[in-house]
Amino acid sequence: MVNICLICDFFYPCLGGVEMHIFQLGLCLIERGHKVIVITHKYQGRSGVRYMTNGLKVYYCPFIPAIQTVVLFTYIGTLPLFRQILLREEIHIVHSHAATSYLGGELLLHAKSMGFKTVFTDHSLFAFNDAASFHVNKILKYILCETDHSISVSHVSKENLSMRASLDPREISVIPNAVDCNKFTPNPQKRYPLNKINIVVICRMTYRKGVDLLVDVLQIICKQHPEVYFIIGGDGPKKRILEDTIQRYHLQNQTELLGSVPSHQVKDVLNRGHIFLNTSLTEAFCIAIVEAASCGLCVVSTNVGGIKEVLPQNMVLYANPTPSDICDKITLAIPLSKNFQVYQQHELVKQMYSWEQVAERTEKVYYQILQKSNQTLLKRFKDCFSNGQIYGLYLMILLILDLVFLVILDILQPNQRIQKSVIFNQVYKKQKEKFGDHSFKSEQNI
Structure with missing residues (x-):
């Protein structure tokens, strides 16, 4: 141990x-x-x-x-x-x-x-x-x-x-x-609003997470694809920019801001979506796309840092960190997400990652x-x-x-455990010399 x-x-x-x-x-x-x-x-x-x-x-x-x-x-x-x-x-x-x-x-x-x-x-x-x-x-x-x-x-x-x-x-x-895939299981029946292509974004609202990219993508996709509905969770200093963009371009009918999402509710939010979008500018390893893939979502992510090592190419559409390329990949993902094999993808991710x-x-x-x-x-x-x-x-x-x-x-606050051990050894030695081995058999007996 x-x-x-x-x-x-x-x-x-x-x-x-x-x-x-x-x-x-x-x-x-x-x-x-x-x-x-x-x-x-x-x-x-x-x-x-x-x-x-x-x-x-x-x-x-x-x-x-x-x-x-x-x-x-x-x-x-x-x-x-x-x-x-x-x-x-x-x-x-x-x-x-x-x-x-x-x-x-x-x-x-x-x-x-x-x-x-x-x-x-x-x-x-x-x-x-x-x-x-x-x-x-x-x-x-x-x-x-x-x-x-x-x-x-x-x-x-x-x-x-x-x-x-x-x-x-x-x-x-x-x-x-890794991800505990038993906690991130797919459930397509929870997708709402109905008759929409729901794009889920869950991240910290910081520059490193590409919120400025997300703002540009939001404007373009909502204009090109009226059937798309964005579900955005997370909090941070860049959240205000997102709120101002939604109000300025009147995107309230196609967006939903959830604010900070507790960990036990992340799966429920993911199961509402068809597509998961990650716009990070730098990532060593992105757990969010693994959680989304485990829930059976089609993943669109910027190809930065170590993200390409996380999931195989048949599970994710990689894009350059530019608004135009991200929008192109979302356009490709929309028809794919309608007939996505959610349960098969969950089993594949389950075999790839485990905390054990x-x-x-x-x-x-x-x-x-x-x-x-x-x-x-x-x-x-x-x-x-x-x-x-x-x-x-x-x-x-x-x-x-x-x-x-x-x-x-060490002088002012001696280690009490070491002192106790030293005292025990001294007492044990004296008792052993006086009474033999049977008087003290183990430290647990004291």
């Missing part, structure tokens, strides 16, 4: 690809006999320790998000609490998710200083020519140079991560996302890194300086501070 800590800024009650990946992976690892905990920051209405399905233990730590659902990179500020949790739960492996989760990055560094094995899973693609991606990549390079192993959700994501963080591709495994396979492959990564020896302190200093003279010196100072604070915490 391996004791595993999954950590990320993004977790329930927020719903998305990263959140569902952590939740489903944790449940499957528990079913395989491992102990799993999740560490995240507090959300509105959720703080402290909570237990979820199958006893999945979640620590909602008292850290306030600064931007959306991401906390600031405080480094030393989170160390005392993280140390107590990791020691109390007797963790063996710390597994962080998402490059933009600074909470996860901090714990990876602290865990390495404490001697734990570390794993990182990347879920997104990042560029090299904008300020935000530049800073994310610099921080990620420092964090991952000390991480024992990395995981990407697609081969495109693996190549992107290798270049961004200057990692050896042999130290990156590709383990795709993801957990099994992740488990192999855990066993692999547990056999590795930890990095020496000299190697960690060299890794810091590999990031440049000025930035490397700054990182080395952070590493020294981390180690110094750990020594101080």
